[in-house]
Amino acid sequence: MPETPQIQLPETPQLAQNITHFARALRQAGLPIGPGRVVDAVQAVAAAGFTSRLDFYWVLHACFVSKPEHRVVFSQMFRLYWRDPQFLEHMMAMLMPAVRGVQDERPARPGEKRAAEALLHGTQADQVPFDGELGTEIEFDASLTMSAEEKLRTLDFEQMSTDEVAQAKRILSQMTLPVQPLQCRRLMAAVRGPRPDWRRTLRDAARQGGEIQSMARAKRRLRWPNLVVICDISGSMSQYSRIILHFLHAVSNAQGAGWARVHGFTFGTRLTNITRHLAQRDVDAAVAAAGAEAQDWEGGTRIGQCLHDFNRDWSRRVMGQGAVVLLITDGLDRDDPVALAHEMQRLQLSARRLIWLNPLLRWQGFAPKAQGIRAMLPHVDSFRAGHSIASLKDLAEVISNPDDHGEKARLMAQL
Amino acid sequence: MQKPDTIEQVQALLTGQGYVCGRALAVVVFLALKLGRPLFLEGEAGVGKTEIAKALAAGLNRRLIRLQCYEGLDASSAVYEWNFPAQMIAIRTAEATGAADRGALQAELFSDEFLIERPLLQAMRPDQHGAPVLLIDEMDRTDEPFEAFLLEALSDFQVTIPELGTIQAAEPPIVILTSNRTREVHDALKRRCLYHWVDYPDFQREVEILQARAPDISARLRREVVGFVQALRREDLFKKPGVAETIDWANCLLALDVIDLSPEVIADTLGAILKYQDDISRLQGSEAKRILDQARADLEPT
Numbered sequence: 001m002p003e004t005p006q007i008q009l010p011e012t013p014q015l016a017q018n019i020t021h022f023a024r025a026l027r028q029a030g031l032p033i034g035p036g037r038v039v040d041a042v043q044a045v046a047a048a049g050f051t052s053r054l055d056f057y058w059v060l061h062a063c064f065v066s067k068p069e070h071r072v073v074f075s076q077m078f079r080l081y082w083r084d085p086q087f088l089e090h091m092m093a094m095l096m097p098a099v100r101g102v103q104d105e106r107p108a109r110p111g112e113k114r115a116a117e118a119l120l121h122g123t124q125a126d127q128v129p130f131d132g133e134l135g136t137e138i139e140f141d142a143s144l145t146m147s148a149e150e151k152l153r154t155l156d157f158e159q160m161s162t163d164e165v166a167q168a169k170r171i172l173s174q175m176t177l178p179v180q181p182l183q184c185r186r187l188m189a190a191v192r193g194p195r196p197d198w199r200r201t202l203r204d205a206a207r208q209g210g211e212i213q214s215m216a217r218a219k220r221r222l223r224w225p226n227l228v229v230i231c232d233i234s235g236s237m238s239q240y241s242r243i244i245l246h247f248l249h250a251v252s253n254a255q256g257a258g259w260a261r262v263h264g265f266t267f268g269t270r271l272t273n274i275t276r277h278l279a280q281r282d283v284d285a286a287v288a289a290a291g292a293e294a295q296d297w298e299g300g301t302r303i304g305q306c307l308h309d310f311n312r313d314w315s316r317r318v319m320g321q322g323a324v325v326l327l328i329t330d331g332l333d334r335d336d337p338v339a340l341a342h343e344m345q346r347l348q349l350s351a352r353r354l355i356w357l358n359p360l361l362r363w364q365g366f367a368p369k370a371q372g373i374r375a376m377l378p379h380v381d382s383f384r385a386g387h388s389i390a391s392l393k394d395l396a397e398v399i400s401n402p403d404d405h406g407e408k409a410r411l412m413a414q415l
Numbered sequence: 416m417q418k419p420d421t422i423e424q425v426q427a428l429l430t431g432q433g434y435v436c437g438r439a440l441a442v443v444v445f446l447a448l449k450l451g452r453p454l455f456l457e458g459e460a461g462v463g464k465t466e467i468a469k470a471l472a473a474g475l476n477r478r479l480i481r482l483q484c485y486e487g488l489d490a491s492s493a494v495y496e497w498n499f500p501a502q503m504i505a506i507r508t509a510e511a512t513g514a515a516d517r518g519a520l521q522a523e524l525f526s527d528e529f530l531i532e533r534p535l536l537q538a539m540r541p542d543q544h545g546a547p548v549l550l551i552d553e554m555d556r557t558d559e560p561f562e563a564f565l566l567e568a569l570s571d572f573q574v575t576i577p578e579l580g581t582i583q584a585a586e587p588p589i590v591i592l593t594s595n596r597t598r599e600v601h602d603a604l605k606r607r608c609l610y611h612w613v614d615y616p617d618f619q620r621e622v623e624i625l626q627a628r629a630p631d632i633s634a635r636l637r638r639e640v641v642g643f644v645q646a647l648r649r650e651d652l653f654k655k656p657g658v659a660e661t662i663d664w665a666n667c668l669l670a671l672d673v674i675d676l677s678p679e680v681i682a683d684t685l686g687a688i689l690k691y692q693d694d695i696s697r698l699q700g701s702e703a704k705r706i707l708d709q710a711r712a713d714l715e716p717t
Binding site: 036311 | 446500602
């Protein structure tokens with residue numbers, strides 16, 4: 001078998017430069033591309049040859065894309081950058097206000113806007129072969145379409161009183177959610193473990209010239225379960241969800257406090273994954289970022305639809321290793337109760353434990369009259385109030401006790 | 416066998432193994448072979464990610480080494496392990512015969528004789544047919560520590576055994592990693608690989624795949640089966656049927672001597688394509704007939 005042939009860089013330095021610019025533009029559009037990938041891409045193009053446009057596309061695709069979500073952005077960027085003349089024309093038409101009326105029947109496809117913004121960003125620095133005049137106009141308009149895109153409101157986090165934040169922070173930072181650890185397959189050294197650890201025994205013996213002095217033992221390692229929080233941020237819940245997001249931030253950043261991973265989702269009219277934002281160290285920055293991501297703050301609620309999206313797109317990803325699910329909503333939903341009950345059942349079946357926190361329970365004499373609540377209640381493991389710091393403290397006890405069902409039994413009797 | 420020199424050769428090689436492969440996939444496979452980089456394949460279950468490795472190994476006449484990932488997979492079951500019972504016996508034997516030359520014994524205890532090679536180490540070893548194909552299947556099932564461990568193995572193609580030193584592959588193995596995306600694999604690992612998302616095939620390609628994998632089926636039924644499955648993928652299902660399910664289903668129909676799809680036949684064999692009770696119950700009653708009619712209507716013009 002001969003060695004892999006020496007790879008030559010392309011003789012035309014122009015191509016390498018173009019690929020570099022293209023990579024830069026992709027980076028601008030949010031794809032994580034380091035310099036190493038660019039070198040790879042140049043080598044890959046050299047290896048595959050430069051014969052057909054389609055091959056060229058897939059070569060760059062293999063080097064620059066590393067997540068399915070990136071494929072759309074990549075293909076839009078590719079078309080824009082390696083000039084598909086018709087497409088460029090369309091992009092211009094779509095982005096320019098004068099011609100927009102003609103183009104209204106065809107809305108922007110996913111990724112187009114990101115691609116356009118990334119390519120046109122910093123055109124003055126002439127990184128990209130566009131003339132600056134067009135660039136400025138389009139950029140200006142892109143921001144306009146961005147704000148007009150979503151009619152739902154974005155929340156202003158400044159409304160939260162400093163006193164409230166301080167109090168929540170102080171108490172939540174002290175709060176832990178003690179959970180039962182789970183046994184996993186890996187072994188760890190333990191003096192009185194139930195299993196002999198042959199590997200370590202022999203290693204010790206070899207050090208003693210083959211003399212076995214004691215039997216090393218091992219036991220199963222313990223691991224912590226994951227926590228998935230699905231939080232309603234619709235109008236009726238907004239006051240409450242802010243505190244919950246603070247709480248969520250405290251839990252997901254408490255290293256070594258139990259949970260292996262904490263995934264956060266918000267929903268109103270649509271589902272948003274805010275896990276990444278919660279990793280920010282500063283709680284205010286994290287909550288603000290999460291609020292900017294979720295476009296449906298204080299809008300309406302479509303619990304059934306959002307749970308459906310969660311079950312289809314995320315459930316197998318974040319609950320693969322048996323996660324405890326915290327569902328935080330008032331359960332006021334006017335959609336089809338049968339579909340809602342079905343999604344709840346699916347959620348409960350895939351979760352280790354499904355806990356529903358409902359702030360409505362704070363009222364004395366609360367009865368499950370709303371059809372949404374009636375549909376959801378049979379499919380939760382535990383039903384708790386969640387309206388105050390005190391009730392969040394109770395939650396810590398619920399999580400540590402798998403037999404606790406909260407108010408579920410009492411309310412089920414009233415159904 | 417030599418590695419292919421052009422993209423067309425890759426395509427021919429895979430087709431020769433009954434793996435119908437699109438241009439996009441051929442390009443990345445070619446690159447992976449040419450550049451000696453691991454290939455990271457993601458996609459829904461049952462679109463043929465694992466099959467690529469098998470077809471590649473068979474086509475190149477290389478050994479296929481498969482490392483099936485699971486949660487808790489660690490270095491001792493992925494790379495190597497010392498054969499402790501055998502070592503123990505060797506120590507006792509040396510003691511009993513009185514030939515306890517300590518240095519010699521120790522050198523012997525940690526030699527290849529007592530080394531149990533696991534897939535990663537096997538893949539680093541030279542092979543007479545050329546470097547083997549290493550399939551690391553379902554990457555997303557391992558945990559992060561193992562993923563981090565793979566970084567060294569995949570970028571430098573070497574593993575370190577403290578007692579023996581570093582073992583580097585003379586020729587890098589052809590590495591294929593697959594993931595169902597039940598969890599996100601870390602960027603550091605992806606960065607070392609070429610990436611490709613394996614999508615569901617289009618109608619024409621799926622017919623070709625079925626022709627290659629279930630050749631005994633009549634052309635008409637084949638088109639109907641593929642049309643129905645493709646229509647099913649457009650439905651809002653919990654788990655969409657993959658290519659593997661299409662092939663399974665076709666074989667089921669063959670075993671039942673079905674010559675024509677009908678709602679009754681579909682209802683009887685639905686378990687071969689849909690694996691969730693929710694999805695199956697959705698297709699009860701007239702729903703299957705509707706999709707079948709729609710699929711047939713789509714087929715008509717061609």
